[in-house]
Amino acid sequence: MARLRIMSVSSFGGSFARLGPMRKPRFHGKLPGMTTSVTVLGLGYVGLPTAALLASRGLRVHGVDTSAAVRATLAAGRSHIAEADVEALLERALRAGLFTLHAEPPPADVFVIAVPTPLGPGHAPMLGHVLDAARALAPALRSGDLVLLESTSPIGTTARIAELLRGLRPELGEVHVAYGPERVLPGRILAELVENDRVAGGLTPEATRRAVAFYRLFVRGEVHATDAATAEMVKLSENAFRDVNIAFANELSLIAGRHELDVWRVIELANRHPRVNILKPGPGVGGHCIAVDPWFLAHGAPEAARLIPAARAVDAAKRAAVLEQASALCAAGERVICLGLAFKGDVDDLRESPALAIAAALAQRHPGLVVAVEPHLDAPPAGLEAPLLSLDAALELPGTLLVLTDHRVFARLPPAALAGRRIIDTRGIFRRPIVPHREENA
Template identity: 80%
Template sequence: MNPRVTVIGLGYVGLPTAALLASRGMAVQGVDSNPAVRATLAEGRIHITEADVEALLERALRAGLFTLHAQPPPADVFIIAVPTPLGEDHAPMLGHVLDATRALAPALRPGNLVLLESTSPIGTTARIAALLAELRPELTDLAIAYGPERVLPGRILTELVENDRVAGGLTPEATQRAQDFYRLFVRGEVVGTDAATAEMVKLAENAFRDVNIAFANELSLIADAQGLDVWRVIEIANRHPRVQILRPGPGVGGHCIAVDPWFLAHAAPDAARLIPAARAVDAAKRAAVLDAASAICAGGERLICLGLTFKADVDDLRESPALDIAAELARRHPGQVVLVEPHLRAAPPGLTAPLVSLEEALAGPGALLVLTDHAAFRRIPRAQRAGRRILDTRGIFRDEESP
């Protein structure tokens, strides 16, 4: 029989998961502490941008397989998918996870499975177990495990099913129970391990991306200092059979890769040297882009900032280097900067430069600062770029220019 599932935290991870489980016939009870989120979802609309989730939600609501709650109701399986932001000194803040744990404690029944899916520092699953043991000491047969997400925004529903997944229990039985549950909807392999290993796996994945992007960005800074084209250097170096250098950019964004490496570094500050160094390279790259663009403005030129989101063809501004750089340029050079972001209808609050359409921006003079590699920018005709100074942090205009 299908398990009844309570999902706590209905954001980018929790909502698609809840909708997918309901589409597989499970009765899903969605819990979110934000009443506005609950109200939106109750109307069959979604508050995140993610393809096909709204259609699944609507169907689940109509079938009576998805209900909304302020407090967790009893279930067979509890999934915690609340935020885990960074606090002071880059320390992970576990307040939401611990609040969710306290909230679900009264709903627990013997033999329940509790799955933590929030990206978490090593030891968090054990902390949840200790808190539950304090709150519900009579429940000695709970199965508690960590089951992190590796989904890519924009492809979440597909990746929830197709990606391999790790399930790490606090006991071998909990690992098995978590694997059995994920196998109900995951087509990829569900790899079993212990909870702490699973926690470190998730952090290692995002730190890997961060360190490797920092390497590409450091190469771009060195190449600039040497007057060399970093894109050509990387293109040729990647012909080595065991070399795969990533693409440079204006810095790393999004709420995962720019954040999670700190969870690892924080766990063992004396051992973690490369991870904080990668974060420092990221800051240096952002500063270098800012200085180069600022120098153009200092010469009196108008500057057209192309892109504010953290990556191509999405509307996500979280930890976006493009947004930070554009905001600072607008502040430093009032009246000289215009912003183009085809994925936003209005400028984010606090920006002091106007948001204009691409056509409007290109109708006038001005240097181009490419901050995001949106498809719309790749299509800017050569004629509209001719004669302008171009700072292309994403290398989007390079391919056609290479010899």
């Protein structure tokens, strides 16, 4: 049997070496030892770092993307995603001849599907990219291969892929199909790919075994074996948990507003209870995961899902409340300076961003009275009809500060820069630290 040569991270070099030496893969029987090549379909935030990491372990990796522009950029050794260390790893993988780019999937021992799963009309999951990827890889499949879905998907998608493949390649013996959800945090993707615990679930015990063994090639966290449908629901539950709990904090902020109470103080004091941990309110949740994935759960069992759609409705209500509060000021002739457009602090990601949605709606209602500051952008994004100013230039102007994103550069503004301003601080970045209990009662 051919032995797989595993390069340690440090032997691959680069700043990524700080992740330290890798755990040696644990081989179970002959199968994982035979994994020498992987085809990764979809080279975005999940697929590209995964492909580069696999190549850094000495595996032959075929990267497949339907976008010719993405393939060309990557072939030139440049990363099209802003993610720490990925470009360095990509360059080395290309130089070592371990990473090649393709429009059509080449044969491999393992196929990883990491393509988008957006929401369609009526909050229905759109599985077109996933099914296209499965159709595209079918001609390259060989008996005994492992097909691993990583895209966030509704329960039952892995089984649907297996059925599709069986229909397209009925002559094949066994093909193992499994689900391995990804839970990386943008900005820390490479580190989290290695360090996070993972869940891997096959449609059969053998598919599960192979998926677990595959992840153990590069994951230092625990790899938890389960079945495919459970793994699908685990991923969706994680993001629905975040959404529901942030919605609770936002609902508290709306209630506190009615009573003219400081919700941040309320939450901080409630969290002094040993079994309470309320999350932070804000202008709403964003990003392509938390604002999207809960719908995948609700869509599959609409009659059973009551809290999840309610949380989504609270999110919409909180966005609307922030918009109305700022709009009332504009209606009285006040300029509003929107601080931040990204969906969360210190990232440039505008996807599903409540900050961008609120700023854009405000500017549309009150032309000429709204300006925006987003340090990660050079020009206003599509849909925002308002000038984009530097923070310094914006602070030269009179007007209310509407804090929509908790970028550190905003939180560090000196008190003098804020003096005499009206501030709507949806993120609580300017609030004073909690007053010790004794003083609170004084």
